[in-house]
Amino acid sequence: MRSCAAIALGIASVLLVAGCDDMTKQKKQNPYASRATAPGEVPAGVVAYGDNSAPVPPVTMALLERGRTEYHVFCAPCHAEIGDGHGMIVQRGFPAPPPLAAETPQFVYDVITGGRGVMYGFAQRIAPADRWAVVAYVHALQRSQHMTLADLTAEQRGAP
Ligand code: HEC
Structure with missing residues (x-):
C-alpha cells in the first residue's frame, strides 16, 4: 500500500513539473507597443499636471449634462445630489460642507481646482473644460432650488 502511494506521488510530481513552462519564453505583449501615446505623453483621460485653465464655454444642454x-x-459623495452638503461621506463622518450657495463661476472653478479647507482639489482628476461643466451644473442646481418668481420673465410666469 505504502509503495503504491509513493508511486502515485511520484507520478503526480512528474506531471506537476511537466506542467511547468519556462515563463521567460512565453509569448507576451509589449505594453509600450500598444500605447496610443508615446512614452512621456499624457494618455487620454488623464489631466496634465499644471493644466489649470480653459476658456469659459457657452452654457449648453450638452455642457450641463x-x-x-x-x-x-x-x-455628490459629499455635497449630495441636491447640493445641500449631506452626501454619503458626510453621513459617515466627513465634515459637512455648507449648502452650495450662489458663488461666482470663477470661485467654484478655483475651489474645484485647488480645494478649500478640508476639501481636496480635483486638479488631477477633472480636466479644465470639465470643471466649467461642473460649475455650470452647480449653478443650475443652485438655481433649481432657490429661484423666486421675480427670476422668471413675464412670459415664463404665464403673465398675459
Ligand atoms: C470629500 C468631500 C468633498 C468632495 C468630494 C467635494 N467637496 Fe466641496 N467641500 C467639502 C467641504 C467639507 C467643504 C467646506 C470646506 C471648508 O470651508 O472648510 C467644501 C466646500 C466647497 C465649496 C465652497 C462652499 C462655500 O460656499 O464656501 C464649493 C463651491 C465646493 N465645495 C464645490 C465642490 C465641487 C464642485 C465638488 C466636485 C468637483 C466638490 N466640492 C467635492 C467637501 C467635499
Whole structure:
C-alpha cells in the first residue's frame, strides 16, 4: 500500500513539473507597443499636471449634462445630489460642507481646482473644460432650488 502511494506521488510530481513552462519564453505583449501615446505623453483621460485653465464655454444642454455626470461622480459623495452638503461621506463622518450657495463661476472653478479647507482639489482628476461643466451644473442646481418668481420673465410666469 505504502509503495503504491509513493508511486502515485511520484507520478503526480512528474506531471506537476511537466506542467511547468519556462515563463521567460512565453509569448507576451509589449505594453509600450500598444500605447496610443508615446512614452512621456499624457494618455487620454488623464489631466496634465499644471493644466489649470480653459476658456469659459457657452452654457449648453450638452455642457450641463457633462457637468451633471462629473458632479455625481466627484462631488455628490459629499455635497449630495441636491447640493445641500449631506452626501454619503458626510453621513459617515466627513465634515459637512455648507449648502452650495450662489458663488461666482470663477470661485467654484478655483475651489474645484485647488480645494478649500478640508476639501481636496480635483486638479488631477477633472480636466479644465470639465470643471466649467461642473460649475455650470452647480449653478443650475443652485438655481433649481432657490429661484423666486421675480427670476422668471413675464412670459415664463404665464403673465398675459
Ligand atoms: C470629500 C468631500 C468633498 C468632495 C468630494 C467635494 N467637496 Fe466641496 N467641500 C467639502 C467641504 C467639507 C467643504 C467646506 C470646506 C471648508 O470651508 O472648510 C467644501 C466646500 C466647497 C465649496 C465652497 C462652499 C462655500 O460656499 O464656501 C464649493 C463651491 C465646493 N465645495 C464645490 C465642490 C465641487 C464642485 C465638488 C466636485 C468637483 C466638490 N466640492 C467635492 C467637501 C467635499
